[in-house]
Amino acid sequence: MVKSTRLALAVLTGLIASPAFAQDLPKLTIYTYDGFAAEWGPGPGLKAGFEATCVCTVEWVAADSSIGTLRRVQLEGASTEADIIVGLDTAIAGEARATGLFADHGLDLSGLSLPEPWTDGQFVPFDYAHFAFVYDSDTVATPPKSFEELIALPEDFKIVVQDPRSATPGLGLVLWIAAAYGDRAPEIWAGLKPHILTVTREWSESYNLFLTGEADMALSYSTSPAYHIISEGDDTIHAAIFSEGHLAQTEVAGILRSSDQPELAKQFLAYLTSMDGQKLIPSTNWMFPVTDIGDALDPAFATLPQPAKTLTLTDEDIAANSQRWIDQMLAAVQ
Template identity: 30%
Template sequence: MRRRTLVRGVGAGTGAALTGLAGCLTRDAEEEEPDDGVEEPDENALRIATYTSMVTGERPAGRWLEEAFLEDHPNAELDWRVPEAGIEHFIRRGEIGAEPGADVYLGLTLGELVRVDEALGDDGELFESLERGRLDRDGRLRDDLTVDDPDDRVLPFDTGYISLVYDERDLENGPPDSFDALLESEYERALLAQDPRSSDPGLAFLLWTIAATGEDGYREYWQALRDNGLRLGESWTETYRNRYLEGEGSMIVSYSTDRVGAAAAERPLARHRVAMLEDAGYRNTEFAAVFADTPRAELAYEFLDFLLSSTAQAEIATRNVQFPAVADASVDLEPSFADRAREPERTVTMTYDDIRGNLGDWLSEWETLWTGESDG
């Protein structure tokens, strides 16, 4: 059959229709005009919700995943859905009891899972508990990526480490090596980061500062960051492409694998040095989840199992510039990946139990501090 790639932009409102973009992958799917004439996919189409860079750009992982998956499933079709509001779109639909309009979420983070649970409560079943027996490759997963989700709803498919990326030509004395050093005057207005309300790495950085300074200390720490000229972007893409690459800052909160992507894009590696604060990086894992009551459960599980194959893991790592989620050595990464990607000596991360019940308050307190607004 003739395959066609569907990328559907999803509106931000709770009642927004899942209108689409058909025919090709676009660079910024959510910014394109929706094509209201695109019909809903048939029963053989797996609807995958994800983020923009998974399906756009020069070498998106989604394009490769689609072509490879359909080689073994020639009668199927993948229908990519890119919600403007990310996970918030599906939270809003869950709040009004609407059908999510997707079968799989690809790119969920632990923080987003907690946001789902805090918003919808124990009765809001947005994602189903995984039937692990339907996944032949589940046993390949790294033990350190096991999640303490009480309902066992997520499957890791790649992981990375939040760190600082810096331009060695701009920092005369080198990068900071600790959270305290980051506040020194020589780094005034040097750091770019992402808004934790709208960005996964931005939220990971906030959680990292809470882990490092404590619940009683992170507010004071963020005030000091702000006083030292920290600037925020809405997303990683906007902060990196539109600000860091344009020379607005000498450092950016990003990933310890950035040199892999920079080399592939033929960008100067001197501008993509990696610095670990306290010799550590904050582990930020991406997960896949199956929406509850999907009518395409069989195809959804076949896709999740395919994500853990050696070939898929190698391509995801290379194209998403992250580390594989499986433990065995059969993932054949290019030698340049190992040469340029850095793993920290220590890994910091928060568990589901650490975050659940706290995330909403942390974000609210952070917003009050950052915007200078209060409820009083």
């Protein structure tokens, strides 16, 4: 009896390990941006953690940006292979919702820890931070404390920003200035123009220009200094806190209505917001988690200054005005 049981277990183990069995497992295809799926990003850890519980396989499909993931599923429509998009944000959630491609998530998210209670029925948050300009205190002793202070600096004080049509932070800056200044936004952009070294397609390009000393500040996030503190032991990179307030970015995930694995997709989003999933986020995606993970959050995050005022825009404001605001920015800086 013992021998036969061992034989059965051996056969079962062989089946599980075999390629044929692996091919029979349900597959969850997730579109995301390249940094999320990269070996240093949250993707590999989330894949391993979820696969350990789901008896399934997770496949990441990376685009060059979160905006790129949305454009891809818009082109593919109901024929898309994606079950989930991970990495949209609150700036484009309204546009994503309007496509009709996303399903309700059906999760209870009342226990999440966010600046504002989360009530969205289609998109699930998984991290957040404020848009901010970062600087090196070794080279910038007195950073500007507002957009107007930045504009008043000598023209050789240079910043790098991203294109709002291709990069989420670039769009975030457009919305940030609109939220802070309203009808004065074109005036602010005109004042910023002499300081803009270049407008890059993606965040990584502009951040590299900043790190190599080509620019004094780069548009990034209030949490970006945590990377340098934790990974490099460098405490000279800081976020400049502006008196007008800052716009927050909350990254979200959504299930495609066309998914043939809706329950599995829902399970993944539940895992993404669970303690186990959230522990992987801060020190790989360098954002605040949306779940209280206690001591698992590196103490470096507690040292980061936070804006006294968080600016907000409604989905309706963004949908009605974002193209006009983008056009204003492009007209001013080109």
